[in-house]
Amino acid sequence: MIDAGSMNATTEQPASHEGSGGFPPFDTSTFPSQIFWLVVTFAFLFVVMWRVAGPRMNGVITTRRNKINGDIAEAQKHRGDAEAASAAYQTALAGARARANAHAEETRKRIGSEIDKARADADAKAHEATVAAEARIQAMRTEARTSMTAAAQDAAIEIVNRLTGETVSASDAAAAVKAASGS
Amino acid sequence: MAMHPMEQFEVKPLIEHPLFQIGGHDIYFTNQSLFMVIVVAVASLFFTLAMSGKRMVPSRTQSMAEVSYEFVANMIHSAAGDDGLKFFPFIFTTFVFVLFCNVFGMVPWSFTVTSQIAITFAMTAFIISMVIVVGFAKHGLGFLKLFVPEAPIYLLILLVPIEIISFFTRLVSLSVRLFANMLAGHTMLAVFAGFVVMLGAAGGILSILSVGPMLMIIAIMLLELLVAGLQAYVFAILTCIYLNEALHLHDHH
Numbered sequence: 225m226i227d228a229g230s231m232n233a234t235t236e237q238p239a240s241h242e243g244s245g246g247f248p249p250f251d252t253s254t255f256p257s258q259i260f261w262l263v264v265t266f267a268f269l270f271v272v273m274w275r276v277a278g279p280r281m282n283g284v285i286t287t288r289r290n291k292i293n294g295d296i297a298e299a300q301k302h303r304g305d306a307e308a309a310s311a312a313y314q315t316a317l318a319g320a321r322a323r324a325n326a327h328a329e330e331t332r333k334r335i336g337s338e339i340d341k342a343r344a345d346a347d348a349k350a351h352e353a354t355v356a357a358e359a360r361i362q363a364m365r366t367e368a369r370t371s372m373t374a375a376a377q378d379a380a381i382e383i384v385n386r387l388t389g390e391t392v393s394a395s396d397a398a399a400a401v402k403a404a405s406g407s
Numbered sequence: 408m409a410m411h412p413m414e415q416f417e418v419k420p421l422i423e424h425p426l427f428q429i430g431g432h433d434i435y436f437t438n439q440s441l442f443m444v445i446v447v448a449v450a451s452l453f454f455t456l457a458m459s460g461k462r463m464v465p466s467r468t469q470s471m472a473e474v475s476y477e478f479v480a481n482m483i484h485s486a487a488g489d490d491g492l493k494f495f496p497f498i499f500t501t502f503v504f505v506l507f508c509n510v511f512g513m514v515p516w517s518f519t520v521t522s523q524i525a526i527t528f529a530m531t532a533f534i535i536s537m538v539i540v541v542g543f544a545k546h547g548l549g550f551l552k553l554f555v556p557e558a559p560i561y562l563l564i565l566l567v568p569i570e571i572i573s574f575f576t577r578l579v580s581l582s583v584r585l586f587a588n589m590l591a592g593h594t595m596l597a598v599f600a601g602f603v604v605m606l607g608a609a610g611g612i613l614s615i616l617s618v619g620p621m622l623m624i625i626a627i628m629l630l631e632l633l634v635a636g637l638q639a640y641v642f643a644i645l646t647c648i649y650l651n652e653a654l655h656l657h658d659h660h
Contacts, residue, residue, distance in 0.1 A: 241507055247413065248413055248414075248416040248418065249416055249418040249460075249522065249523050249524045249525070249586070249590065250524065251417075251418065254418035254437065254439075254525070255419070255525045256429065256430075256432035256433065257420075257432075257433070257434050257435045257436075257437055257439075257440065258418060258437075258439060258523055258525040258526055259525060259526075260429065260434045260531075261437070261439065261443050261444075262443065262525075262526050262529055262530070263437075263442040263529075265443040265444060265446070265447040265504075266447075266500065266504055266530075268447055268451070269447045269450055269451060269500050269504055270497065270500040272450075272451040272454070272455065272495060273454065273496050273499055273500045273503065274496035274500075276455050277451075277454035277455050277458060277472070278476075278495065278499065280455070280458040280459075280461060280494050281454075281472060281473055281476040282476075283479065284458065284461050284462075284463075284465075284469075284473065285473060285476065287463070288463055291463065321551065334433070370655050378411060
């Protein structure tokens, strides 16, 4: 058996060199060598892929995927933060605006009330002054009337005295003036 | 010198004496062995060196390695689900081995490892055995339900043998598909190359005509590159589909 196999293999070679050895892939004498080397080389490649190349590729791809996912998550977080900050800013802005408006309104009211008060004061003062002036005018008018009556009385006494030479008493003159003035 | 188109498929010892014997069979270091060693060395170096940087932003070679990794991972995930990923190292190795063997075979004067039925059949036999072992390990005797479709009992007498035959036919279909594709493409290339040589040697107007088969060679080369990738993909995805049946029986729909 052993001799036959080796004989077959060794005698086959010169024949096939001449290109007449039938259909080469069906030459069973080469099968043991083919399968032996297939097993050896395939097993070697399998171990390399299984133990070295595969884990390396898997590691790199997994690391990269994790990194990308991590980065995306971080970017999402940053965006959330930015949105929150923007919302906080808007709220703060609205609050500040409301406060400013309130402040302005208050100031406006205060100034308005001050103006009103000042106007009222001025009005009151003017009224007071008017009343005082009217009173003074009245007094002056009364005084003028009194002095005019007295002057008329004196004039009447003097006129009567000049015309008649009689001396009229002050009370008569007063009555006559009163009657003449009709009041 | 006219070359026989089949000469490229001959497995010839590079070292005249057998290295040793296994079970009475001589083991030679052949041209095919050399190319298997080259393919595996290149593939191993490529996938370890490309990933040696472990860069977050990959270089071109690292990107190629990662793309092939994710391609196979997605393929397994879609064909065999989450638990199929346990078989990632094996399926990835199968895909890379077949792809590199196919593509290396495109280099002139190289040897196409996958054009040997012994290689493709050995791989297929291992895959089908693995499917059977995984099936029985996961489902026990329930794995046999794979061969019993939902049908009335009188039809099962007919259907069960058909299911069993179709299961074991995969041994042939999976191995012959890859082997025949590689063999046919390379035979065609050799035949057209022979025409170029014959027309060129004929002289005169016939030498000019040799441009025709030359252009054909270029066209077939491009086609064969496509076939090389496609057959590696088909081989790997069918492995996934068979594994899926072992893992999920018929319930994975």
